[in-house]
Amino acid sequence: MLYLTHTAHWQFLGLIVGFLAWILTMTTAGLNEWRLWRVGNASIISSSEAWVGIWRTCFYSHVLPDMENCRSISISDSFLPVEIPVAQVLMMLAAIFGLAGNICAAVAVRMAYFSVEDRRSIRLVFLLAGALYLLTGMSSLVPLAWNMNSVLKNSTIDFPPEFQIPAPPVSQRVGSAIGVGLCASIATLLSGLLFLCYRYAWRAVSTAGPGDQLNGPWTVTTLPRKSELVNRAGMDNAAFHSE
Numbered sequence: 001m002l003y004l005t006h007t008a009h010w011q012f013l014g015l016i017v018g019f020l021a022w023i024l025t026m027t028t029a030g031l032n033e034w035r036l037w038r039v040g041n042a043s044i045i046s047s048s049e050a051w052v053g054i055w056r057t058c059f060y061s062h063v064l065p066d067m068e069n070c071r072s073i074s075i076s077d078s079f080l081p082v083e084i085p086v087a088q089v090l091m092m093l094a095a096i097f098g099l100a101g102n103i104c105a106a107v108a109v110r111m112a113y114f115s116v117e118d119r120r121s122i123r124l125v126f127l128l129a130g131a132l133y134l135l136t137g138m139s140s141l142v143p144l145a146w147n148m149n150s151v152l153k154n155s156t157i158d159f160p161p162e163f164q165i166p167a168p169p170v171s172q173r174v175g176s177a178i179g180v181g182l183c184a185s186i187a188t189l190l191s192g193l194l195f196l197c198y199r200y201a202w203r204a205v206s207t208a209g210p211g212d213q214l215n216g217p218w219t220v221t222t223l224p225r226k227s228e229l230v231n232r233a234g235m236d237n238a239a240f241h242s243e
Contacts, residue, residue: 008112014194022098024184029091033175087143094139101132133192
């Protein structure tokens with residue numbers, strides 16, 4: 001059984017970063033602050049600002065000033081622009097890809113840190129983990145960039161009257177959810193690159209060199225026995241030498 005602990009330190013860091021980025025990705029999907037709408041009419045929206053996410057819209061009203069008034073958004077709502085339903089689907093896919101990527105990355109790091117029996121298996125697991133991390137990063141990066149572009153263009157959404165959000169807004173700002181999601185996407189992509197750059201993942205079995213750490217040969221060092229140490233100490237002792 002061969003240990004490769006010293007070859008996977010960067011991949012262990014990638015696992016930690018990928019796991020944290022996956023949590024931030026799921027947090028981003030649930031946040032409301034994707035778009036911050038500034039409205040001119042404050043008769044209903046007391047703060048003159050509404051939060052538009054991919055799953056709900058929220059604002060503070062004069063009726064309940066200490067509680068958010070929220071309305072859910074469904075993927076089947078016809079008034080939504082295309083980037084919001086796409087974001088709902090892709091963010092859920094990102095969460096699934098991220099979970100699978102974390103599991104594969106944990107298995108890969110465990111194989112490198114504890115045991116290696118089949119070289120082809122470790123290559124497959126490292127490459128699969130890197131590919132899943134890249135899919136996670138791209139699945140979240142596309143809807144985030146698309147919605148940010150819509151905010152910068154001040155694109156409007158024709159909400160139904162029951163949402164009580166006037167359209168178009170006076171102005172829009174990019175919400176904190178997009179900033180958190182962009183950081184998570186970049187971190188996930190970096191994790192994927194770290195796993196894809198694992199040096200032993202790209203070496204074929206047939207091209208193993210004489211000094212390859214996965215296929216040997218290896219130098220075996222045998223420690224001397226206790227009796228041999230005692231005999232050597234006795235032979236080297238000056239008291240046993242005759243004058």
